Amino acid sequence: MAKLPKIFIALAIQLLVLLFMAVSVYVAPIVVEPPYPYWLLVILQGLFSALLVTPFGLPKWWRLIQFLLPLGLYGAILVQFNPIWVLVIFIAVWLVFSNVFGDRVPLYLTNSSTRQALLKFIKPRQSIHFLDLGSGLGSNVAFMAQQKGVLNSHGVETAPLPYLFSKLYCFFRGGEIFAMDIWKTQLSYYDVVYAFLSPQPMPELWLKVKDEMRPGTVFISNSFAVPDIEPSEVWQLNDARQTTLYIYNID
Numbered sequence: 001m002a003k004l005p006k007i008f009i010a011l012a013i014q015l016l017v018l019l020f021m022a023v024s025v026y027v028a029p030i031v032v033e034p035p036y037p038y039w040l041l042v043i044l045q046g047l048f049s050a051l052l053v054t055p056f057g058l059p060k061w062w063r064l065i066q067f068l069l070p071l072g073l074y075g076a077i078l079v080q081f082n083p084i085w086v087l088v089i090f091i092a093v094w095l096v097f098s099n100v101f102g103d104r105v106p107l108y109l110t111n112s113s114t115r116q117a118l119l120k121f122i123k124p125r126q127s128i129h130f131l132d133l134g135s136g137l138g139s140n141v142a143f144m145a146q147q148k149g150v151l152n153s154h155g156v157e158t159a160p161l162p163y164l165f166s167k168l169y170c171f172f173r174g175g176e177i178f179a180m181d182i183w184k185t186q187l188s189y190y191d192v193v194y195a196f197l198s199p200q201p202m203p204e205l206w207l208k209v210k211d212e213m214r215p216g217t218v219f220i221s222n223s224f225a226v227p228d229i230e231p232s233e234v235w236q237l238n239d240a241r242q243t244t245l246y247i248y249n250i251d
């Protein structure tokens with residue numbers, strides 16, 4: 001069950017509760033006189049679905065989603081929300097956040113204090129090949145391309161809208177973005193590889209880093225440490241989100 005994408009588990013819970021509600025409405029007249037108001041049934045649907053979140057192995061924060069989902073659908077029916085808009089919103093969200101479904105990595109961005117901290121790795125080096133794995137809107141790639149000592153600044157991104165945006169952005173500001181999966185990159189080309197992803201891909205990514213990166217190069221992960229691997233350095237930044245950079249010198 002834990003291996004299934006969380007969205008499927010959440011929908012399975014909703015369907016299970018819906019089935020339970022249907023049976024309950026069928027047998028309830030034995031004890032309580034109908035009719036039963038729709039709003040009450042919808043609230044119960046949300047409540048029961050929220051209660052089943054942890055027994056089914058979903059993180060606690062799914063409770064709110066599970067509770068609000070039936071309420072949202074009911075509200076949409078009440079205001080006769082055109083389903084075409086639901087489709088349009090879904091497609092827009094997918095174009096930006098499609099990597100949530102695979103590597104469980106959404107789009108959030110490195111801030112400028114972190115970029116300044118990254119500079120400290122670049123400054124003492126020369127002829128750097130820099131790579132941002134999952135480059136989002138391309139700000140890190142363009143920033144690095146403008147630094148002295150950086151020969152190539154590359155990013156790879158597969159979410160369609162961020163890719164198109166960053167391609168254009170880097171065309172004007174410097175650096176190069178490739179529509180490539182992080183798992184298909186060849187890390188041996190790079191001296192500094194930066195990743196700001198999520199806990200999910202880190203163990204597998206570390207195997208790739210160890211396999212491909214050359215001695216003397218650096219792998220830097222923003223916020224997400226590689227489990228069970230001691231970083232060479234940990235930098236705690238003093239920015240608003242208290243960013244932690246995990247630095248792994250490859251030897």
Ligand SMILES: C[S@@+](CC[C@H](N)C(=O)[O-])C[C@H]1O[C@@H](n2cnc3c(N)ncnc32)[C@H](O)[C@@H]1O
Pocket residue numbers: 096098099102103105106107108109110132133134135136137138139140156157158159162180181182183195196197
């Ligand atoms: C948290 S964002 C970081 C964006 C950027 N690196 C930054 O620091 O501002 C992670 C990015 O990685 C992308 N991503 C996730 N999995 C990917 C994959 N397998 N291949 C390419 N890009 C991926 C996501 O689409 C997202 O834009």
